[in-house]
Amino acid sequence: xxxxxxxxxxKDLRLEARSRVALNQVVPFALLVLVLFAFALDPDRGxxxxxxxxxxxxxxxFSALLAIQRAxxxxxxxxxxxxxxLSGLDPAGIYLGKAAAIAxxxxxxxxxxxxxxxxxxxxxxxxxxxxxxxxxxxxxxIAAAGTLYGVLAAxxxxxxxxxxxxxxxxxxxxxxxxxxxxxxxLSGATADGWPWVGLxxxxxxxxxxxxxxxxxxxxxxx
Amino acid sequence: MTxxxxxxxxxxxxxxxxxxxxxxxxxxxxxxRILGLVALLGLVxxxxxxxxxxxxxxxxGNLVRIxxxxxxxxxxxxxxxxxxxxxxxxxxxxxxxxxxxxxYASAEIGAVFTGITLVTGMLWGRPTWGVYWVWDARLTSTAxxxxxxxxxxxxRRIPAAAPVRSKRSAIVGLLLVPNVIIVRQSVEWWRTLHxxxxxxxxxxxxxxxxxxxxxWFVGVVxxxxxxxxxxxxxxxxxxxxxxxxxxxxxxxxADRRAEADAEAEISGAAEAxxxxxxxxxxxxxxxxxx
Amino acid sequence: MEPVVHLxxxxxxxxxxxxxxxxxxxxxxxxxxxxxxxxGAGKTTxxxxxxxxxxxxxxxxxxxxxxxxxxxxxxxxxxxxxAHATGLxxxxxxxxxxxxxxxxxxxxxxxxDAAMARLGLDGRLRDVAVGRLxxxxxxxxxxxxxxxxxxxxxxxxxxxxxxxxxxxDLVDGLIRDAAGSGxxxxxxxxxxxxxxxxxxxxxxxxxxxxxxxxxxx
Numbered sequence: 001x002x003x004x005x006x007x008x009x010x011k012d013l014r015l016e017a018r019s020r021v022a023l024n025q026v027v028p029f030a031l032l033v034l035v036l037f038a039f040a041l042d043p044d045r046g047x048x049x050x051x052x053x054x055x056x057x058x059x060x061x062f063s064a065l066l067a068i069q070r071a072x073x074x075x076x077x078x079x080x081x082x083x084x085x086l087s088g089l090d091p092a093g094i095y096l097g098k099a100a101a102i103a104x105x106x107x108x109x110x111x112x113x114x115x116x117x118x119x120x121x122x123x124x125x126x127x128x129x130x131x132x133x134x135x136x137x138x139x140x141x142i143a144a145a146g147t148l149y150g151v152l153a154a155x156x157x158x159x160x161x162x163x164x165x166x167x168x169x170x171x172x173x174x175x176x177x178x179x180x181x182x183x184x185x186l187s188g189a190t191a192d193g194w195p196w197v198g199l200x201x202x203x204x205x206x207x208x209x210x211x212x213x214x215x216x217x218x219x220x221x222x
Numbered sequence: 223m224t225x226x227x228x229x230x231x232x233x234x235x236x237x238x239x240x241x242x243x244x245x246x247x248x249x250x251x252x253x254x255r256i257l258g259l260v261a262l263l264g265l266v267x268x269x270x271x272x273x274x275x276x277x278x279x280x281x282x283g284n285l286v287r288i289x290x291x292x293x294x295x296x297x298x299x300x301x302x303x304x305x306x307x308x309x310x311x312x313x314x315x316x317x318x319x320x321x322x323x324x325x326y327a328s329a330e331i332g333a334v335f336t337g338i339t340l341v342t343g344m345l346w347g348r349p350t351w352g353v354y355w356v357w358d359a360r361l362t363s364t365a366x367x368x369x370x371x372x373x374x375x376x377x378r379r380i381p382a383a384a385p386v387r388s389k390r391s392a393i394v395g396l397l398l399v400p401n402v403i404i405v406r407q408s409v410e411w412w413r414t415l416h417x418x419x420x421x422x423x424x425x426x427x428x429x430x431x432x433x434x435x436x437x438w439f440v441g442v443v444x445x446x447x448x449x450x451x452x453x454x455x456x457x458x459x460x461x462x463x464x465x466x467x468x469x470x471x472x473x474x475x476a477d478r479r480a481e482a483d484a485e486a487e488i489s490g491a492a493e494a495x496x497x498x499x500x501x502x503x504x505x506x507x508x509x510x511x512x
Numbered sequence: 513m514e515p516v517v518h519l520x521x522x523x524x525x526x527x528x529x530x531x532x533x534x535x536x537x538x539x540x541x542x543x544x545x546x547x548x549x550x551x552g553a554g555k556t557t558x559x560x561x562x563x564x565x566x567x568x569x570x571x572x573x574x575x576x577x578x579x580x581x582x583x584x585x586x587x588x589x590x591x592x593x594x595a596h597a598t599g600l601x602x603x604x605x606x607x608x609x610x611x612x613x614x615x616x617x618x619x620x621x622x623x624x625d626a627a628m629a630r631l632g633l634d635g636r637l638r639d640v641a642v643g644r645l646x647x648x649x650x651x652x653x654x655x656x657x658x659x660x661x662x663x664x665x666x667x668x669x670x671x672x673x674x675x676x677x678x679x680x681d682l683v684d685g686l687i688r689d690a691a692g693s694g695x696x697x698x699x700x701x702x703x704x705x706x707x708x709x710x711x712x713x714x715x716x717x718x719x720x721x722x723x724x725x726x727x728x729x
Contacts, residue, residue, distance in 0.1 A: 007615055011601070011604070014604065015603050074601065074603075079595050079598060080597075082597070082599060083600075086565070086591070087613060087616040089616045152390050156380055156381075156382060158380055162376060162380065165372070165373050169373060169405070170373075170401050172408075173408035173409075176411075195411075199404075199407075199408055202404075206404070210400075383527030386527075467528065471528060475523065475530045475533045475534070478533040478720040479534065479721065480719075481719040
């Protein structure tokens, strides 16, 4: 299973390296969201800096939707779903591989967005340990749930509108937890943040199990 | 198009009115008529007690009467969600269509009850707090439940074949209860850590006793009966819809074989002429089977 | 001798549509069987069903010893399907695609190299993105993937379509070699002359059924 996962993850990342869709489209989109927030929230009144953690994670969530859609669009081209079913790959391995590739892309995105936020919103970054661990947990949670719901919506004609409707309510706890953890880190009260990281870990675990079990049946046509 | 359903294809328990050739004319049966009557009487009873006989609350005045509807609705909404998850689980395990449709019906009725909960909550909230909505833990969780149910129902209605729909919605349904639990937990932590007043605490923890307690209890029972009545009807409706779709299959197989015989005749007759392959084209489903 | 493919009154569904409406077919090892018939008759569906991709809802269906009505996933690793779709990633190169799919199938990497060489893909085409290739070159890449896996049952859906003359000869050579080494080949094709010369036997697929498919022992 892990061998197959590594193979799939490698293939997805190599594909991304060649096509550069995440780099050329998803990252600019994320930065665009940050800019739009500034238009909506008037930087001079201090709202922007107080709301920074939440805005950051909303930008991550919206960008994650695009990344997940992309991860499954590459499989829907030209009979690749059939080929995956016929390939002899363990579906659980395919799930883990795809989730890992999405996680890597999200991690890069989060770093770039962090820089964006530090620059655009003049955020003073602190509590680095908590920030990094929160990102790890949130990335795992988003990738785990996103890959499961992604394959569920994949191959359907309505997938672009269905995935956000399914995934965003499910990821609401991730948004709450990551934002609170970030707030704790930035304000120096890091002790408050760690319980939230625990929530992220539980969430990620639940969805990894759900994904490993549920991906195979969902990959089938019926 | 007339359909002739055999006795075994009718929804379990349905013995309702039917036309001459055995086609059910509705989803009613003796059981549901009795249930419906009980629900109606119960509703009248609840109205009498809730609106008239029971006293005003010390703090909230007459507003407390809305809670006799609001609280049972909320309880049943969560129960419906639970039923959907259980139904989805059993469907995935045993491929039982009965459980699949129970999950569907339950989610739809649950969405209705969640809507009622939210609306009555807002009606209660406006005079009490001056605003229609506050982000307290309970209301927020209920709103999230609503969204999760809408997501499930959206998957239920995707334009795809029935087995695809059933399997995918079953997986979403299976995750419904875990999602609700995680969301509730995180929302409660969030709101209590910020020391926001959970304003509903005032509403429910004020002393409920005597006739008010009885009214609340009647509310739960009556709404439970209404829920069951709605669930049975919705389930039977879904069952009948599935039966109609399935019936098409046998006819489709027959049509396809008839196509084969027609082909054989045509190619037989055209033996002497130029033997170019005929093309019936794509089938009525739009699928290009080759 | 144990048939490689044994179907009796097999009904297979595409969604709700019975694309196969009761198929009888027997194929023994080493045979090359031509499937002919009009569009919409079910040739593609028959091949995909034998590959274990579609559910068989009634009848008997045994392929390579696996009962498709019980578990259709087990047979997939042992068949090679050449479909209308390429099954390739357009943004990756020929070499990337072939090595990915062969490693996925746990096949020998040496077989992958040999297959690419056999299909003329180890030269300047090796590091070209598949999306940039012509349709015929893409078909050859898909074939390379199939050949490298060494399946016991080949399921080819119009393999000659879109290929030039040399490529078609190449395909025929591959099919003959496969059958010669004990694999079984089902070919759906409109190229009746070429395919008839290749095949030992031909059956007609019409209206979701097969005429001339069953072997009465």
